[in-house]
Amino acid sequence: MTAMCPKSKHRHCEAWQLLVRFSFEQRSTLPALAAELDLSPAQCHLLNLIEPDRPMPMGELAGALSCDASNVTGLVDRLESRGLVQRSPSPEDRRVKVLSLTPLGARIRAALLDRMTSAPPTLGKLSAADQRALARILRQLLD
Amino acid sequence: MTAMCPKSKHRHCEAWQLLVRFSFEQRSTLPALAAELDLSPAQCHLLNLIEPDRPMPMGELAGALSCDASNVTGLVDRLESRGLVQRSPSPEDRRVKVLSLTPLGARIRAALLDRMTSAPPTLGKLSAADQRALARILRQLLD
DNA sequence: TATTGTTATACTCTATAACTATA
DNA sequence: TATAGTTATAGAGTATAACAATA
Numbered sequence: 001m002t003a004m005c006p007k008s009k010h011r012h013c014e015a016w017q018l019l020v021r022f023s024f025e026q027r028s029t030l031p032a033l034a035a036e037l038d039l040s041p042a043q044c045h046l047l048n049l050i051e052p053d054r055p056m057p058m059g060e061l062a063g064a065l066s067c068d069a070s071n072v073t074g075l076v077d078r079l080e081s082r083g084l085v086q087r088s089p090s091p092e093d094r095r096v097k098v099l100s101l102t103p104l105g106a107r108i109r110a111a112l113l114d115r116m117t118s119a120p121p122t123l124g125k126l127s128a129a130d131q132r133a134l135a136r137i138l139r140q141l142l143d
Numbered sequence: 144m145t146a147m148c149p150k151s152k153h154r155h156c157e158a159w160q161l162l163v164r165f166s167f168e169q170r171s172t173l174p175a176l177a178a179e180l181d182l183s184p185a186q187c188h189l190l191n192l193i194e195p196d197r198p199m200p201m202g203e204l205a206g207a208l209s210c211d212a213s214n215v216t217g218l219v220d221r222l223e224s225r226g227l228v229q230r231s232p233s234p235e236d237r238r239v240k241v242l243s244l245t246p247l248g249a250r251i252r253a254a255l256l257d258r259m260t261s262a263p264p265t266l267g268k269l270s271a272a273d274q275r276a277l278a279r280i281l282r283q284l285l286d
Numbered sequence: 287t288a289t290t291g292t293t294a295t296a297c298t299c300t301a302t303a304a305c306t307a308t309a
Numbered sequence: 310t311a312t313a314g315t316t317a318t319a320g321a322g323t324a325t326a327a328c329a330a331t332a
Contacts, residue, residue: 018281023169028209138161
């Protein structure tokens with residue numbers, strides 16, 4: 001049976017609906033998890049995007065966060081004042097500032113991702129084969 | 144130091160990491176999608192939790208949102224002033240107020256879920272069998 | 287006394303518009 | 310002129326503490 005809704009002109013599928021439901025549940029769990037590291041959800045999102053040794057221009061960051069550039073300024077101000085990230089002028093274009101993690105920022109980011117991606121007990125409900133299949137399918141989807 | 148130490152005392156699995164990555168991507172796409180309906184992400188989260196004809200006490204809502212009760216007050220104030228939700232006193236316990244969708248609120252909620260769960264083009268990369276498998280596995284996981 | 291929801295307060299998050307310094 | 314980032318401003322989201330009404 002397909003999960004189509006006859007009143008909608010859009011196509012739906014159950015898999016996508018479940019993924020959306022998952023993301024709403026994550027929206028509930030992230031704040032408490034982030035608070036353990038004195039981070040807000042928005043700060044987690046930003047830290048997640050800055051990989052160690054991969055500086056990123058502020059503007060690119062705003063694009064990746066899908067928010068206004070002026071918002072990134074304040075977000076970075078607070079992270080920089082805590083010593084988690086660092087602004088550096090770009091050598092190529094002096095208008096651009098690239099953002100990088102400090103060693104402390106890299107540690108906090110690693111701790112965050114460690115907590116976020118640690119498998120919850122509910123995952124044990126899946127067989128090993130299903131866990132592999134889920135990873136394989138999501139890999140395709142998120143490519 | 145532990146900065147570059149990949150060791151963790153937590154268990155991880157790739158499937159869960161991919162789900163977390165998906166939820167971060169949702170955090171980027173929701174604001175624009177919500178704005179089409181003049182909603183904020185937080186308002187979307189709240190509306191998602193209130194099913195039509197299923198009134199919910201304010202306190203229960205705070206629990207489901209994993210936020211403080213005082214936060215729900217303001218959130219509901221704004222939705223109520225737009226005529227999307229309605230507070231009613233509970234007949235059993237006069238301290239409690241239950242929240243329900245107005246007819247307009249139910250329509251907005253339906254439009255929101257329709258947009259959020261409409262399958263994106265990327266889903267076409269999956270075979271029909273993989274889409275079914277993904278749905279089956281997620282159903283188990285989110286049960 | 288304990289609980290539900292609100293108010294007061296102080297932050298952070300976010301967008302818009304105006305500004306600066308580059309290009 | 311156009312672009313990258315900031316500042317100023319305003320409103321929304323969020324938590325803490327104190328409070329009112331009810332249990």
